[in-house]
Structure formats: C-alpha cells, structure tokens
Amino acid sequence: MPKIEVNEEAFYTLAGCPGGKSIWKTREAFEEALSCAKAELDEDSDTSLPPAERVLKIELNDTNRPDLWGTAGCARQLRVYNGGAAAAYPFFSSPGKPQAAQHRVVVEKSVKGVRPYLAGFVASGKPISDPMLRDMIQTQEKLAWNFGRKRRTISMGLYRTSQIKWPIIYKGVDPDSISFVPLQWDTALTLREILKQHPKGKEYAFIQEHEPIHPLLTDSEGEVLSYPPIINSAGLGAVQVGDTDLFVELTGTDQASVTLAASIVACDLADNGFTIEPVEVAYEYDTPFGKNCITPYYFQEPVVCSLARIEKYLGEKIDAGDCVKALARMGVRAEKAPASQGSSAELQSEGVKAWPPEYRNDFLHAADVMEDIMMGRGLKTFTPERPRDFTVGRLTPVTMFSRRIKEIMVGLGYQEMIYNYLGSRKDLVENMLGKGSRIIRISNPMTENYEYVRDSVLASLMQSEAVSGRAVYPHRIFEAGKVAYLEDTENYGSVTRQYLGFLHAGADANFNTIAAELQTLFYYLSREYAVEEAADSRFIPGRAAALLSRGRAIGVFGEIHPEVLENWGITVPCTACELDAESLVNV
Secondary structure (H helix, E strand, O other), X not given: OOEEEEEHHHHHHHOOOHHHOOOOOOHHHHHHHHHHHOEEEEEOOOOOOOHHHOEEEEEEOOOOOHHHOOHHHHHHHHHHHOOOOOOOOOOOEEOOEOOOOOEEEEEOHHHOOOOOEEEEEEEEOOOOOHHHHHHHHHHHHHHHHHHOOOOOOEEEEEEEHHHOOOOEEEEEEOOOOOEEOEOOOOOOEEHHHHHHHOHHHHHHHHHHOOOOOEEEEEOOOOXXXXXXXXXXXXOOOOOOOOOOOEEEEEEEOOHHHHHHHHHHHHHHHHHOOOEEEEEEEEEOOOOXXXXXXXXXXXXXXXXXXXXXXXXXXXXXXXXXXXXXXXXXXXXXXXXXXXXXXXXXXHHHOOEEEEEOOOOOOOOOOHHHHHHHHHHHHOHXXXXXXXXXXXXXXXXXXXXXXXXXXXXXXXXXXXXXXXXXXXXXXXXXXXXXXXXXXXXXEOOOOOOHHXXXXXXXXXXXXXXXXXXXXXXXXXXXXXXXXXXXXXXXXXOOOXXXXXXXXXXXXXXXXXXXXXXXXXXXXXXXXXXXXXXXXXXXXXXXXXXEEEEEEOOEEEEEEEEEOHHHHHHHOOOOOEEEEEEEHHHHOOO
C-alpha cells in the first residue's frame, strides 16, 4: 500500500486546522479521523524538531484513490469530512465547456504509436517552498510508480515556464538523432545513451529500449524539456525552491489515466494557493477526448445508486437527503434521483445521483457510491447486529462435480494446477491468437500483468508449459477453475463459469490421444457427448473439434497451433481441451 511523508505543519493547515496545529488532541483521535481516507498513521512526527520540520508518515489502504497519495489530497479529505467546504476548481474544462487557454502543446503523429497522450497545465502565483517541492516530487513518484505502473502508463514532468518558448512540441524521434544534458549530468547524451549510462535511464530503460521511435518534449525553438518517461533536461526541467511559475505535464498510454493524474496534481497545487492556467493539447490524430483537449479536463460520468440498493448493502433505510449529506462529507456532489422505470424493486426505488470530484475516477458501479455514503455517514453510526439466520454450510453441486472431475483427471495421469484469474492481454489474447472480443478488462488495474480477467483456462496451462521445457516429457496438466467473459444477455454484462482445461505436451501428443482421454473422462462422468469439426485459431485447422452436449457447444479440443506454441516458446507438440464443466452438472 502507498505510504506518504507529509510536512506536519502544511498538512494540518490544509486540513483546516488553525495555525497549522492539530485539532485532534490525541494520537487515537487523529488515527480515527484518518479512517475517512482509509488511512493509518504509520509513524508520528519527531516532537524534538521545530514544527516546520516535523514529518508525519501515513499509510493509505485504498489503491483506488490516487488523489490521497499527497499532502494536499489527504488533507483535503479530512477537511471536507470534518465540515469544511469543498474547494471549487473553476479552471476545469468539460465536454462542451472548454476553458480559455493561453498556452498550447502540439502532439505530432510521430508519437502516436509510442506514448500517445499528454495532459498539462501552468501553475503560478507563489514561490515554491522546500516542503512543497518535496511533496510535489513525492506525488510525482507515487503517481508514476503506483498508479502509472512504474512510469509505463503515466509519467510526470515539472518545468520553469519562464524559460519555455511556446508552443511546446511533443513528438517521436530516432533515439540516436537527438542529444541533450539530462538532470544530474554534465554532458549531452543521446536518448539511447541515456538508457545505457544515466541512473534513471538504466532504471526505466525497459519501457523504451525496444522501441524504434522514442518520445521527446521540446519547446518551439527545439530546446529539450524532457525525454518522457525517463528524465528531464538539466536546463528547462530543473525546478528549484523559489520558482514561481511551473509547467506541469503528464504523458502516458491511457488518456483517462493521464488526464486524471493531471487533475489530481492541479487540484493539489490549487489547494496550496497556486493559480492554475489550462493548456490546450492539440493532437494531429483522433483521441477518445477529441483532437483538441484543454486540460485540466473533467471527463467523469455521474453514477446513480438506488435507495433500495443502499438499504440492501448497509442494512438500514437511509433517505435520499441523508445520502446526499453523507456524500458531501466525502467531497462528492450529489442530488436526489427519481425512481426509474422497471420491474424490480430496486429500479422502482428513488436514489441518489453522484458526480465524482474532479480528482477522482473510482466510481465504477453503484456500489462505489454506496461505499462513500457509508464512509461519509461514519461506520460508528451503524448499529452492530448479530447474524439472524442460522445456516448449515455445504458444498455446491458445481463444487462437488468439479471434485469428481479432478479425481478422474488425476487417475488419467494429469497433475492439477491452480492459477490466478487475472492476466495480461499478451498472455490471454495475443499469444493465443485471439481477438479479445469477449474478454473483461479491469478499469483501474495496478499492473498490466493483472489487467484482464481470463476467459479461458488454456492460456494459463500454456504459461506453465512455457517454463517446463527442462522437465521430463510427457507433461500432463489440468485445472478446474473459474473463467469470466462478457455476455450482453446477463444483467451485469458478464458471466462467470466453472471450466475444465487440460493439456498434454510431448512427442506422443496428437488428436487421437486427447480424443481417447476425453472419451474416458465422459465415460466415468456418465455423460454423453458428440463432436463436430471446429474452427478455432488456437488449434491446427482440421485437427480441432467442438464438444456438444444436448446439441449445444460446451467446449473444444485438438492439437495446438504451431504459431501459439511459438508465441509461448514451446518446442514440443501439444494437445489441449477446454470445456464448460458447469453445463454438465445437471445433465
């Protein structure tokens, strides 16, 4: 979980405490106040130091709230929760309501395939103090490391505006064609040399080293601002204590994440007393937010949560007015929402409509609104209850059937495997020659290795086989586990099923052997099945068959396609089968 260090005096001032002194008389009271931000006091300040030099260490337990990963953001949540007014941020543009922008960044087509998105703004009006600069650097690192996946999807740069000749140009270049003096260096290096020689270049070389084109940020006269996401220049990118005007930019691979991160930093600086001036980002290609986007930009959509859902989740009836007040304590603007048309009690119930603040984008579902209502009202306001129903636990029919399948597979000489349900697009889609049309993507993943929910067991089995080349053949492995995929006919747009997948790798792996093992499995399950020719990109054409139960396709088996084997680095023939075990439970 993210941990932040905050200047005690600055934190208390931003939290609405007069004179920068805590209004919480005891450590326990302060720790309880931090619970509204799902935070804990990790280490108290050293009282032997002068008040201006004392530092609090706070641990954040909510990875969905990157706005809390800085002094201003965490203090803002405490201030609003304790009755302080939510700050207004009039400098935001929104769809159909652009702000006037005096500064401009041009994003050229050459960077589209490398690191295509940028958001930025200018902050001015007061000199930067040492604690403030430390906090800005901390926010930069926390956003880039945690939220930005080690700078892969988000990176941030700070620059002195007075030395920049506008407009700024963001483009892709040959890494051997451009050189500049990076921060903490004395001589000019090319981009490729930076990756090999500079400490930051070595640390983040994995992001760019294999790309033929690298991103570069320059002003209109060609002076380099930075080499995103690696290092700023020693000239324009060297921000120091006392500087009064800053250009803040964030680049990355996901426009929503980049824009949100820029919004967080803009709100933090505004809370610190800076004047925020929007910047026009002009793209030479289409983006989800259009060709011309003025940032900071508010793109979040409102979410409606019914009172029936709130009562169901929280166990108490809460009227819409109280819900709106609770959300206000969390900094969320909300209003009563009339009942919708529908047959269910939930749809017929009135509710609340909530707009996420400019610095948040974690309202993915009505349940997120309900959670903020719970936090805003306070956990202690809910009366504890003992369980009212006595139930006897038992295994579900699907679990019992899965255990039966496992016993048969072990008897056939297969070894059981257990895998994560999340994976990367490369493993779950690209390596399997899939299209990804039904795969579920996590909206706010912490790492690209756990960005998608698997819709098939076969990719997991292939991943094990890919690292087992030195083990004695043949290899026989299986898993009976969950998969999930998009399904328009379901209420929530997706469905979760129990699947069986098994893989046989070795010189004797062919269509006949897996067909025989499949026949044995169904014999001991006392189930009937049929087969017909199937076209599946994961298998060799003509050597794959669909499994049918009661005339409905429930799976596929055959010989794995050579291109799939090559993608995984597997050098022996493989056969595999995958079927929906849940569909056989009540046959």
